[in-house]
Amino acid sequence: MNHSSTLPLFERGLGRVKLALKSTLKRTQRPSSICLGDPIAWRDDLLCQQGPSVSDSRTLEQLGYAESPHSTIEADAITGVAVVHRLFTPEGVAVLQDIGARLEQRAGDSDWIISRRTRGVTALSSFIDDMMNSRSFLLAVSRIAGVPLVPYPMLNARSQINYFYPKPVEQQQQLGMWHTDGTNYVLNVVLSGGCDYSGGEFLFHNGTIDTFDALDHRTFETAGLDAPGDALFIYGSRLFHGVRPVLSGRRMSLVLSFHCPYFTDDSNRFWHLASDDGIPATIPNWLKLRWALHRPAARQYARIGMEPITFEELRHRGG
Ligand SMILES: O=C(O)CCC(=O)C(=O)O
Ligand SMILES: [Fe+2]
Numbered sequence: 001m002n003h004s005s006t007l008p009l010f011e012r013g014l015g016r017v018k019l020a021l022k023s024t025l026k027r028t029q030r031p032s033s034i035c036l037g038d039p040i041a042w043r044d045d046l047l048c049q050q051g052p053s054v055s056d057s058r059t060l061e062q063l064g065y066a067e068s069p070h071s072t073i074e075a076d077a078i079t080g081v082a083v084v085h086r087l088f089t090p091e092g093v094a095v096l097q098d099i100g101a102r103l104e105q106r107a108g109d110s111d112w113i114i115s116r117r118t119r120g121v122t123a124l125s126s127f128i129d130d131m132m133n134s135r136s137f138l139l140a141v142s143r144i145a146g147v148p149l150v151p152y153p154m155l156n157a158r159s160q161i162n163y164f165y166p167k168p169v170e171q172q173q174q175l176g177m178w179h180t181d182g183t184n185y186v187l188n189v190v191l192s193g194g195c196d197y198s199g200g201e202f203l204f205h206n207g208t209i210d211t212f213d214a215l216d217h218r219t220f221e222t223a224g225l226d227a228p229g230d231a232l233f234i235y236g237s238r239l240f241h242g243v244r245p246v247l248s249g250r251r252m253s254l255v256l257s258f259h260c261p262y263f264t265d266d267s268n269r270f271w272h273l274a275s276d277d278g279i280p281a282t283i284p285n286w287l288k289l290r291w292a293l294h295r296p297a298a299r300q301y302a303r304i305g306m307e308p309i310t311f312e313e314l315r316h317r318g319g
Pocket of ligand 2: 181
C-alpha cells in the first residue's frame, strides 16, 4: 500500500501560517453564543460510578520521553496515551450524542481530514460546560492523566465536536491526518458507535515526536475505541496521532482539552491557534491565555467554583 498517499502529514511551520491566513479570510460569520437547549442538565451520576476502565495506558516515559514537560514531576508519572472505556453511563453517552447531532448545524467546514467541526462547544451547550466544570468529571480525567486538571483556559481550544464523512480520494491526499495538538491534556471521546461508520480508525505513533516517520507504519497503533463513549486520552502536544479517512457513514467525536494549573508551561503556539481561528480572533485570546496560565492553581480552581484537585487526591481512589 502506498502510505504516502493514505497517511499524509499535517501542515507545520510555514504551512501553519498559510492556514492562519486562510482561516482569517474564511471567518466572515462569528458563531453566536446562544445555547441550543440541551435535552437534560449535567449530573455527576452520568459518570460510571465505579470509575472508568483504562487500558493500554503508557506514560510519557514509556513512549520514550526521558524529560518531563514539567520540572517538578517525572515523565513516568504523566500519561502519554490511554484507552478509556465506560467513563460515562449509557444515558450520559446518549445525551452527548444528541447534543453532538444538534450542534452539527453550527459546524464549519474543516480543511483537513475532519469534514466539519464546531469549536468552543462549552459556549453552545450548558450540559458540556457543566460537565467540564464538574469536580467529579475533572477528578476522573485528572486520574487518567496523572496530574490535576482544569478545563483549558481558552474557550475555542477547550472543546470541539468533529464530524467525519467520506471524502473524495483527491482531498484525502492533500492535507494530512497526522498531527500533534496545541494543547497538552486531551480527551478524544468517540460518540459514534462502530456500526455508524467504516474507516475512521484512531491511529497514534507509539514513540516520541522525534522518532515519528509518516511512512513507517510499524510504529503505528490503532486505539481500540469500539463502543460509543470510548475515549483516547493523550498528551496531545507530544503524541503524533490522527483519524484515518472515514469510508462510509459518519464519525462524530468530542475533543476536550485541559490544563494542569500547577504548571505554567503550555505547548500552544500562536500560529497553531491562528491556523484554526484566524489571526484577529487569536490576538486577544492569546493575551488572555498567557494571563490565565500564570494564575496560581488555587485561583484557577476558585474561578470555576471548586476545591482544588491535588496530586495526593489522585493517588487515592474513591476520595
Ligand atoms: O476526532 C477525534 O477522535 C480526534 C481528532 C483529533 O485528533 C483532533 O481533533 O485534534
Ligand atoms: Fe488531535
